[in-house]
Amino acid sequence: MSEPLTPDLPEDEALAAEHALGVLTAAERAAAELRMARDPAFAAHVDAWRERLAPMLAALPSVSAPVGLWPRIERALPANDNAGASVKLWRGLAMGGISVAAASLVAVIVLAVRPPQVVTPPQPDFAQLLNARLDTSGGQHLFVAAYDPVRKKLIVTSLVTPGADPAHVHELWLIPADGKARSLGLIEPGTSKTLPVPAGLSALAKEGASIAVSVEPPGGSKADGPSGPVAAIGKLARI
Known part of the structure; x- marks a missing residue:
């Protein structure tokens, strides 16, 4: 049988897909973003892949923050230190017999000169993701995979040109440490897909396990x- 997987996607397109999926190293990502700023065509490739991957990311369910996380964040904010100082100031002014009008004026001045406090909501912990670049024996880069162990989802992007081999399909496999392949389903060429990993297999999807097509x-x-x-x-x- 002739070789069915010879991707026609240019190297730029593959790099844009990897950037959009978030599987580049820190150095590779920095280089890609610098190129985006200088090369509008490459930036357009990245935007196109982000749009293509958006439905896949939207399919992932949200994960609630750990109990007590927000109170710990609020206690760590500098604004809370200022708030504590303000309470002491008000009590001191009341004890000193300062008029309510003067105290209000002081409060207005304090609020006016206080720099705004920006609170950033918790972001997804991408550091926990496991990533894989799936290459041929000749080194051709054909697929990108990312596994989220919290949501137990495998995100796979095919860089194979659609229609390259209409007589066959591509099947994904998880090969853990025991060497036995477990099927994860099919993926169409040139598409991205989010696959739920069954409970019986999620424990095997660890760092060092292989993903094959x-x-x-x-x-x-x-x-x-x-x-x-x-x-x-x-x-x-x-990463």
């Missing part, structure tokens, strides 16, 4: 593992 007949493998050639494979790792 095999070329299968329509409907996927009927065997207990890949029945066709493994086209691309990569290991889950932290």
Whole structure:
């Protein structure tokens, strides 16, 4: 059988997809963002991939913040230190017999000169994501995968040109430390997909486990593992 996976996507397109998915290293991301500022065409590629990935990210359920997180943040804000000082000031003014009007004037002055306090809501912890670049044996980069162990979701982006091999499908596999492949479903060429990882497999999706893609007949493998050639494979790792 002829080689079914020869992506026609340029290197710029693949880099834009990796940037939009958030799987670049810190140095690679900095270089990509510098290029976006200088190269409008590359920036347009990144925006296009972000738009393509938006439905996938919207499908991920939200995760509630740990109990007591916001009170700890509020106590750590400088504004609360100022608030405590203001309470002491008011009490001192009252004890000293200062008039209510004078105290109000002092409060207005304090509020006027106090710099605004900006409170940023908690952001998703992307550091916990496990990422994998799936390459062929010849080093061709065909897929990008990211696993969220909290939501137990695998996000996969195919960089394969749609229609390259209409007679076959691409099946995703999780290969943990025991070496046995577990099917995670199918992915269409040139698309992004969010796949729920079953509870029985989520414990196996750890750093060092492999994600692979095999070329299968329509409907996927009927065997207990890949029945066709493994086209691309990569290991889950932290950025």
